[in-house]
Amino acid sequence: MNRSSSVASRFSNGAWLWSWWRPPRGGAEESQYAALSEVLLLVSLSASLDHWTWENPPNNVFVVAHARRAIESSISSNTPSFSMWCKTVPIKVNIFIWRLNLDRLPTIPNLEHRDILVDRDCCALCDVSEESRNHLFIRCDTSYQIWCRIGVWLDISIPVLDSVEEL
Template sequence: MDIPLKIKFSRLYHWDLDKNASVRDRVEWSDLGFDLRWNWRSNPNGRARGEVADITSRLSAYIKRDRLSDSWQWKLSNNDQFTTKDLTKLIELDGSVLGNSQLHQQETLRNNFVPLKVEVFIWRLLRQRLPVRVELDKRGIDLNSLLCPLCDDDIESITHTIFFCKYAMGVWERVYKWWGFGGVTNLSLSRALI
């Protein structure tokens, strides 16, 4: 509905005693569902009755059928609720969930010394699954620009974002200095993960 209800149903709006009421104020719940309760000066008659039927049918399509709050459901658990614990169990039981036969024949390995979120990030990095602009564009997501939003110097690819963006290079220089490796030279994905 692009037209405001007070314009679309101006006759009913004129009869309404509380012109600032929202649709939510008009819904009354019962065990059988909901009813729309109006607050008019007098009961509508003639053409206005047709408008009442029209507005009721239009609003019924938008009003939730129950009192439950809107929520996402995770169909891979027993209770439809997402938890990282359930996801971890799923990954541990079936390594092929994260495995990719085209890239690696082995199952996903778990290293208890590395936080899981770091492992998942590296897994996504190696499989070109990070949401950088080039990858989003490949998947049909329309973007205003493919340029890196940080430096605006080059296209935002995974290698640019992780290694060659001037802000990423600043982080790498500090990490190399902290670890005592000297300056950053020939930085690449394989060198960074060794």
């Protein structure tokens, strides 16, 4: 609630003190909060001035590629990594795919989750099924026809998929 508070003011008597506008809503937010709390248990604060350090080899010299490897190695192998972007496509395509993988596109359920009212319930392409990322990009007959035409254009066979993760 207080954006100008310091880290030190959030830590008192060995415990973290939070003042949220709203508590985590369960699901992904609750699991992310739990993961953050576990990481914060390892934090030790000191009275010294802040400074930057890089404690990963080689030679304690910061290199972006080394930082990326350190971050990706800390991610669970069960969780797919979407941090590798394709440099041959426009950045807006990379951002779109990243948001698609995180299920952060403005689909009807995502808009409703953010309390944005939508005047329809079904897919805008087929008007048959509930709109979701899997339906829009995999299961919808219209999108399947588009995938088939892309396959013909590229002279490849498009497999039948069940989810965006398989894509």
